Amino acid sequence: MTDAAPRRGRGRPARTESAAGPATRDRILDAAREEFSARGYDKTSVRGIAKAAGVDSALVHHYFGTKEQVFEAAVEGAMAPALAAPEAIVDGPLDDVGERLTRFFLGVWENPTSRTPLLAIVRSAVNNDTAAAVFRRLVAAQLMRRIAARLDAPDAELRTELAAAQLVGVAMLRYLIRIEPLASADVERVVAGVAPVVQGHLTNP
Structure with a gap:
């Protein structure tokens, strides 16, 4: 019987996600610009950006922090x-x-x-x-x-x-x-x- 995979801490991306590198970061930024363009700042959420980028919300927080920081990076x-x-x-x-x-x-x-x-x-x-x-x-x-x-x-x-x-x-x-x-x-x-x-x-x- 193999050992279960270690659980990762809440709010931290999996190792494979965090190791994705610049391409993933750029994909999140592209998705953020699209979301802010379509919905405006108020109606855009980190969860929506993550979904559009095909990643977990924790990965967005990992790279950028808050929604304001995502917006600043996108701007x-x-x-x-x-x-x-x-x-x-x-x-x-x-x-x-x-x-x-x-x-x-x-x-x-x-x-x-x-x-x-x-x-x-x-x-x-x-x-x-x-x-x-x-x-x-x-x-x-x-x-x-x-x-x-x-x-x-x-x-x-x-x-x-x-x-x-x-x-x-x-x-x-x-x-x-x-x-x-x-x-x-x-x-x-x-x-x-x-x-x-x-x-x-x-x-x-």
């Missing part, structure tokens, strides 16, 4: 192209940083691959305070503070937040709410109209 991955602006955009001359930043930001939204998860994140952030706090924290920490550090002004953080508000607002109206004629306007026309305003927020006296 960070989805927004990585928009947040990780190349040094040439952030560190170049300040006299045209508004155009560089606007062109880069809208370029990310124009790409269908990056736009789909971004829309899911923004929808959740609009309707839930926790999701909104995660969204604000990532935008502030990973992009705007890099620009604020270069501005020679006492209100540098406010200036960059106003610039961010301009860009995020345009993105929401164009890609999420789809207000016409903005939604169908040529992206170069949008850049031409928005970039001077972003530049003004950052460098005007």
Whole structure:
């Protein structure tokens, strides 16, 4: 008679699950983005994410912790192209940083691959305070503070937040709410109209 398999502690994934590695983690993140996109933050549960990913709920907790932490990881991955602006955009001359930043930001939204998860994140952030706090924290920490550090002004953080508000607002109206004629306007026309305003927020006296 063989010995029974040892019982695992409550809330801890089985050895075969925890050893699944990056592929399983990525599958959970993909499922989380789909769930947050379809249901929003409030109606999405860790159990639902686990079911969509084909894993046990304990494995989701093992990798990410709480639902808020799952959401943050999903947001960070989805927004990585928009947040990780190349040094040439952030560190170049300040006299045209508004155009560089606007062109880069809208370029990310124009790409269908990056736009789909971004829309899911923004929808959740609009309707839930926790999701909104995660969204604000990532935008502030990973992009705007890099620009604020270069501005020679006492209100540098406010200036960059106003610039961010301009860009995020345009993105929401164009890609999420789809207000016409903005939604169908040529992206170069949008850049031409928005970039001077972003530049003004950052460098005007």
